[in-house]
Every structure is written in C-alpha cells, then in structure tokens.
Amino acid sequence: MDWGMKNRMARIINPRTGRAVMVAFDHGYFLGPTQRLEVPRDTITPLLPYADTIMLTRGVLRSSVDPESCANVVLRVSGGSSIVGPDLSDEGLTTSLRDAIRLNVAGVGISVFVGSEHERQTLLNLAELVNQGEEYGIPVLGITAVGKELEKRDSRYLALCCRICAELGTHIVKTYYCEEFEKVTTSCPVPIVIAGGPKLETEMDVLEMTYNAIQQGAVGVDMGRNIWQNDHPVAVIRAIRSIVHENNKPKQAHDLFLSIKNEESKKVASV
Numbered sequence: 001m002d003w004g005m006k007n008r009m010a011r012i013i014n015p016r017t018g019r020a021v022m023v024a025f026d027h028g029y030f031l032g033p034t035q036r037l038e039v040p041r042d043t044i045t046p047l048l049p050y051a052d053t054i055m056l057t058r059g060v061l062r063s064s065v066d067p068e069s070c071a072n073v074v075l076r077v078s079g080g081s082s083i084v085g086p087d088l089s090d091e092g093l094t095t096s097l098r099d100a101i102r103l104n105v106a107g108v109g110i111s112v113f114v115g116s117e118h119e120r121q122t123l124l125n126l127a128e129l130v131n132q133g134e135e136y137g138i139p140v141l142g143i144t145a146v147g148k149e150l151e152k153r154d155s156r157y158l159a160l161c162c163r164i165c166a167e168l169g170t171h172i173v174k175t176y177y178c179e180e181f182e183k184v185t186t187s188c189p190v191p192i193v194i195a196g197g198p199k200l201e202t203e204m205d206v207l208e209m210t211y212n213a214i215q216q217g218a219v220g221v222d223m224g225r226n227i228w229q230n231d232h233p234v235a236v237i238r239a240i241r242s243i244v245h246e247n248n249k250p251k252q253a254h255d256l257f258l259s260i261k262n263e264e265s266k267k268v269a270s271v
C-alpha cells in the first residue's frame with residue numbers, strides 16, 4: 001500500500017485503536033430532506049468534534065461544512081435514483097475522483113445492490129471506482145444492502161455482499177449488524193463498519209448493537225439516524241466512541257450518555 005493510501009486509511013481507521021467512528025449524513029442523496037437532517041449544517045456541526053470521519057455528498061459538504069473544520073471526509077460518490085423512483089438499486093457514479101481529490105477526501109463510498117436487478121451494474125461501478133482509487137491512493141468504502149435489500153438482513157446474505165465487495169478490491173465495507181454477525185466478519189478479509197439502520201427504540205439498543213458488532217469483529221460504525229435523530233446526538237456519539245475506542249461495555253457507555261445528557265439539560269435550564 002502506498003503512502004497516500006495508508007495515510008488516508010489512517011484518517012478513517014485510527015491507527016492507535018484500530019477502530020473507526022464514522023457518522024453518515026448522506027441520506028438525502030436518495031431520501032431528500034430526511035427527518036432531523038433537513039438543515040444539514042445544523043445537524044452536522046455539533047457532531048464534528050466527535051466523528052473520526054463524516055460521510056456525505058459533495059453538495060452537502062460544500063454547502064454545509066466549513067473547510068476550516070478540518071473534518072475527515074468519506075465522500076458518497078454513487079447515486080442517481082430516489083425513494084420515489086422505480087428502483088433504488090439503479091445507481092451510477094455521480095462524482096469524479098478528480099472532484100473528490102479537490103475536496104481532499106479521506107475516502108469515497110459507493111453502494112452495491114447484490115441480488116437486485118442492477119447487481120452487475122453496481123458491482124462494476126464499485127470495481128471501476130477501486131481501479132481509480134488505487135491509481136490515486138484513495139480508499140473505497142463498499143456499502144452493502146440499502147432500501148429493499150435490507151429485507152435480506154441475515155448473515156448469509158450480508159456475508160455474500162461483504163465478501164464480494166472485498167474480492168472486488170474495496171478497502172473497507174459497510175454493512176448491517178445481524179444475528180451470527182461473526183460469520184460476516186470472519187469471511188471478509190477487509191475491515192467492516194456497521195450502519196445503524198432506522199432509529200432503534202432506546203439508546204441502550206444502539207450501544208448494545210455497537211458493542212456486539214465490535215466484539216464480533218467490526219472495526220467500528222458508520223452510523224446516521226441512531227445518532228442524529230436522537231434528542232441528544234452529542235451524548236449518543238460520545239457514548240458510542242467510548243465503546244469503539246475505549247472498549248467500554250454498553251452499561252458504562254450508557255452511564256456516560258446519561259451524564260452528558262444531564263449536563264446538557266442543566267446548561268439549557270440555566271440559560
């Protein structure tokens with residue numbers, strides 16, 4: 001691996017812990033103004049100090065994140081379909097690597113839709129992106145199973161998706177937590193991060209999922225709604241960080257969540 005690729009990987013996966021806290025804000029690329037992401041800057045800014053990397057599109061990056069924030073960025077570079085269109089899986093590459101380099105990204109992210117009508121197209125998009133990424137030293141995050149594909153959220157399907165992404169040369173894979181998750185991680189020779197999926201009922205659910213995923217071989221999270229759709233997003237991300245980077249147990253992380261939440265409430269009450 002060349003210096004540039006290694007350097008960018010170290011901006012995504014912290015070399016000190018071997019773990020990664022990524023926060024995903026890219027939902028608008030097919031969902032439009034997702035709940036609590038209606039004004040991206042308002043959602044993103046408070047979380048920047050606690051995210052190792054942020055994942056988003058170039059449009060939201062340029063319009064809603066200050067370059068001086070020095071945020072590490074994994075840029076979503078696939079899209080072309082929407083939630084109201086005929087088929088979410090009909091994606092192409094939306095952003096050139098030239099533009100990604102201009103944005104000084106740490107990596108680029110692309111979805112694949114294994115088992116869908118557009119399986120071949122999306123896998124070849126990924127392979128082409130890896131070809132370009134290798135040329136310029138830019139890691140590629142392969143993103144498995146969104147939309148309808150999520151119905152197949154079991155270890156057999158997700159292991160298939162992750163392994164195919166790895167075989168095509170992706171440097172990191174993003175997938176979903178599932179039962180027997182270690183079957184997914186052990187058969188994938190590159191690092192895996194988990195998405196959070198739709199908002200879970202309690203904070204403890206999110207923290208337990210994070211903990212279990214790490215215990216079963218994930219290197220971290222690339223989570224969105226379970227962080228910023230919470231009423232206390234900073235408290236949630238700090239609790240998640242404590243599991244990912246400090247090996248906290250869910251109960252310790254939950255205690256941290258509650259103490260930060262209480263501090264926040266006191267500050268609001270004193271204003």
Ligand code: R5P
Nearest residue numbers: 024146195196197223224225
């Ligand atoms: C989906 O394709 C997007 O990449 C999201 O970033 C991803 O689903 C992670 O977000 P969440 O944790 O909200 O599922």
